[in-house]
Amino acid sequence: MAAAEISSNAGVPQDGARPLHVAVVMDGNGRWAKQRGLPRPLGHRAGVEALRRTVSAAPKLGIGWLTVFGFSTENWSRPAAEVAELMALPKRYFESDLARLEREGVRVRVIGRREGLSDELVRLLEDAQARTAHNTVFNLNIAFNYGSQTDIADAARRFAEDVAAGRRQPSEMNEAVFAGLLATADSPPPDLIVRPSGEQRLSNFLLWEAAYAELVFQDVLWPDYGQEHLEAALAEFAARDRRYGAIASDDVLAAG
Secondary structure, three states, X not given: XXXXXXXXXXXXXXXXXXXXXXXXXXXXXXXXXXXXXXXXXXXXHHHHHHHHHHHHHHHHOOOOEEEEEEEEHHHHHOOHHHHHHHHHHHHHHHHHHHHXXXXXXXXXXXXXXXXXXXXXXXXXXXXXXXXXXXOOOEEEEEEEEEOHXXXXXXXXXXXXXXXXXXXXXXXXXOHHHHHOOOOOOOOOOXXXXXXXXXXOOOOOOOOOOOOOOEEEEOOOOHHHOOHHHHHHHHHHHHOOOOOOOOOOHHHHHHHO
16 A cells, blocks of 8 residues: 555554654665565665655654664675665665655755765765755654764764864863764654664664663564554554653652
């Protein structure tokens, strides 16, 4: 079923129980292809279709920000042919979807290092951001050539350079200042991080930002992901008791 044909209200949590920002580790493309006796590149291409479905479903479900992990700084160690296929995915996605995203009010941001990417790919990513910069309906962050440890190190280095140049004082550093130096500075912290494929780890994704995120792991490979899986993750999120280090009000009354 095409994403546009899916009901826009089925499975939507009640107000106050839905996340504003959802982050997704798009995992399982290679295993999906292997299970079907297909080459790994076809798994990655099927993963683009899952991304398209998820981007379509997210705003219908009350999500304002979606951050997806597309290519990590560690993925460079994969075979050259697979890296080349992964490098081609943004072009394939934006060539088919950018005009629609622009028209539907989606703001696209690509977070991650530009070093190591081809000039053509950098121009493509910058063009996608520029064309959608004015949009306010929905926010799509694509983490590409991104690693959270690298991002944290880059942020620390930038602050240190500012101190060395006399533009800042060490005493200015606090959690809010540091968060403002990260690639995700323009987005609220994720409320929910979802990882399909059955793996249960963050894999260097949004480590700082995940401090109080709820984590949901799902046994579905990314190319099979769709609105029903996102709805299931939102339902699990709605059942969680988020206390941010405090205790529930009922527990306070009981203790009193």
